[in-house]
Amino acid sequence: KVLVLLLRRPHGIDLDGPNRGNWLTGNVASLFEGGVDYCVHIAEKYGGAARLHGPLGEIVYVSDPRALYHMVVKDQHIFEEPGLFIMSNKLVFGEGLISTVGEQHRRQRKLLNPVFSTSNMRRLLSILHPISDRLASTLVSKLPADGSHKEIDVLPWLSRCALDGVCQGILGYPSDTLSAAENDPYPEALRRIGPLIGKLMKVRPIAMIIMQYCSSYWARKVLDLVTVPWFPTQFMADVFLEKKAAMQAKEMPDPVDTAYRESDSMTSMMDIMLKANIVSSNTERLTDDELLGQMNVMVFAGLDTTTSALARSIYLLAQHSGAQARLRSEIRDVTKILEEDGHVSSAELPYDVLMSLPFLDGVVKETLRLYPSLPLMGRVTSKATTLPLQFPARSRSGGYTSNVAIPEGAFAIISILAANRHQEMWGADANEWRPERWLSSTLAAPSQTQEVSCSMDREDAASASRSAPVLGVKDSVRFPGVYSNMMTFLGGSRSCIGFKFAEMELKQAIATLVMRLHFSLPTERNAHGHCEGDSMEATRISYSCREATRWGWCNATSTAKCATGEEG
Ligand code: HEM
Incomplete structure (x- = not known):
């Protein structure tokens, strides 16, 4: 053969x-x-x-x-x-x-697409607030009390933040790995899955042969031996059964009762997904195996991708101190206005404010454009x-x-x-990281022929058109990506279903971190002159961090200093 x-x-x-x-x-x-x-x-x-x-x-x-x-x-x-x-x-x-x-x-996407709507994201942001706050506090707690510099390997903590975000936001399970011991085996095991899968690429053909000739029971056994037992699956099954039992214990809803669909008791995507499934027609309804499969996939799909984007954003901000200062100043200004109005504390910007901060948006988009996680x-x-x-x-x-x-x-x-x-498509400076390129962009509707076949609610369509810039378009031709004309989350029916969640999670974590910490690159470089992690296979990135507030950067004088890029 x-x-x-x-x-x-x-x-x-x-x-x-x-x-x-x-x-x-x-x-x-x-x-x-x-x-x-x-x-x-x-x-x-x-x-x-x-x-x-x-x-x-x-x-x-x-x-x-x-x-x-x-x-x-x-x-x-x-x-x-x-x-x-x-x-x-x-x-x-x-x-x-x-x-x-x-x-x-197709059937799975039909049920799941509405679950990831903008209105559901808006309701889920409050779940992410304490997680990013805990991330910032954990990093701050590792710094010397006298406000001096310290090099910290932040990658494991960013990874735990992404894991807690996915577990809490998607599954409704409080994994709280940010509070767990530094050598906790569960987050460490999950963190190693991505690189492990990469290494096991070579033995993947074995999977095909085993799948073809063995029953699924024996296929599982053999593959556990030659690869690695996928132990989180069992853990996920327990979470799923618990959620399902809790939902079944409640009264069965009327399928046309929109109040039930919209009720505030939904505290995770899983709740929304289970409810959407209950009220769907028999032919469209997902089986328990399919629902459990979604949970496994989403933790995996949302973990290393978001961690890598978050780590890259922090790395780039550490490299570009002017951009970091400008971002801090943008967030501080809006927080100040909201605090004066008595609306929020600094770590809790409302969804519409968080998502519409222009420079933060530019930082996230530019990072995702230049360094797509996949x-x-x-x-x-x-x-x-x-x-x-x-x-x-x-x-x-x-x-x-x-x-x-x-x-x-x-x-x-x-x-x-x-x-x-x-x-x-992006201009002669396409290889440069320039968040400000997104600031001057104007609206551009997708061309007729390149309309992306992805179901969107009206609000999503409106927000997509608001944020669809002229970047990445030439002679009415654009890339068919679901996110701002770029291919980071792909396009079409297999595009990333979680991209709005990822964008929200990134913005929330970055906004909280830059308000509490200052990031700069470590002085030590590797043989290629790069700081550790400056490659596609980043496994460890360390930054020098100091706590922003301890250096007095929240006062007006230093605002001006930061904003003109003289900092650091
Ligand atoms: C920065 C973060 C992320 C990036 C760059 C990203 C990127 C992508 C890409 C490129 C695909 C297409 C894969 C393919 O066709 O084989 C994809 C699919 C997918 N992503 Fe994401 N993703 C991110 C975060 C997330 C999050 C947070 C979730 C959790 C809800 C998620 C869930 C999924 C799922 C379930 C699919 C499969 C969709 C399908 O086949 O219908 N992703 N993602």
Whole structure:
């Protein structure tokens, strides 16, 4: 079978690209070894579609906006997630969104999309307030009382903040890992899952063989042996059963009772999800396995992605002290007004205020654009097709092509990273981190042909159009992403369902942190001249922190100093 697979490797894609490299494994591994620079370099050298070589044939590496629109929206049924990916997700997480395809996936999204509406986010923000406050207090408690600098490895704490946010906000489970001991095994185990999955990529093919020839019971047993027991699944099952029992103990609602759907007793996405499921029709209702699967998937999908975005934001703010000062000043100004009106304390900005702070919005968007947490996504063609390009790419013969024929069974890589840095679409300074680029942006409606097929309530549509900037648009063509024309959360029916939650969580944590701490980079650099963590495979990042208020930065004199970027 392996021989047949090797002999039938898809080839003949008429695109230019780097040399094959290793005869068996090809050059695809360079994407991971070369990190951000290499991933962007390929697109800048060969164009929005380039040819790479993998062990199972030629691979098309895509960052062109029109091609991406075809891949994630129009011809999404042709560019499917690899079977192996779906299969191994099912084994690890159960029947959640990242393990299902076709009608089952459509049915799940239909029930779950409204759960992530803006109005539900507004109600959930208060759950995140104490978590970000606890994060800031934990970091402050590690600093010397005399207000001097100290280097702290903040990454594990940012990760715990993301975990507590997902557990409390999504599951309604108070994990409270921020208060747990530094070496608590549960958050540590979860923190290691992402890197572990990366390392286990090579043994994934074993999963396919086992799934094909063993019953699911034995498949689970064997995979626990060759990979790692997915112990949080059992924990999640207990949380789910507890929630379900609590809900069943209450009186069954009238399915058309909107008061029931909207009731304030809903304190997590899980509550909203369970209620939406109860009032849905029999044909649309999710099974217990599917609901449990969603819980597993959401903790996994929302943990490392949010941690990495949060860590990167703090890293960039530490690098750009002027931007950090400007952000602090923006938040302090709005907090002061609200405090004077007796509305809020500093850590509790209301949803609409938090989400509309222009510079905070710029910091979050610019970080997510330049450093998407998931930089590359894989797809496989279910039949031969043609991929149209907006910008001609280099062909094999040395000319240029605007239509690329892709054979059936070919592997395609969506380069979220290269798309978000496409210079034709974002400008010549696309590789620079400039939060202020979002400040001058104006409204731009998506073009007719590129409307994203994602169900939105009216309020979501209005807020999307308010925040849809002209950035990332050229000649009415835009990237088909669900978030501000960028591909960070993908687009189409497999786009990130949790992007509004992630955006809110990031803004809340960053706003709270910069009000209580000052971040700067550690003085020690590695052999490449970078601070630790300045690579795609960031595992440890340490910052020098000092408590902002102890340095008197809340008074007017230092405001001016910070705002002009003279600080630090
Ligand atoms: C900065 C944070 C995040 C980033 C950058 C991100 C990015 C993405 C991307 C690129 C996908 C598409 C994956 C694919 O097609 O294979 C995705 C899917 C998904 N994300 Fe996120 N995500 C983030 C946070 C979250 C959070 C907080 C949740 C929790 C609710 C979440 C839940 C999901 C789910 C359930 C899917 C699968 C959707 C489907 O297949 O229908 N994500 N995410």
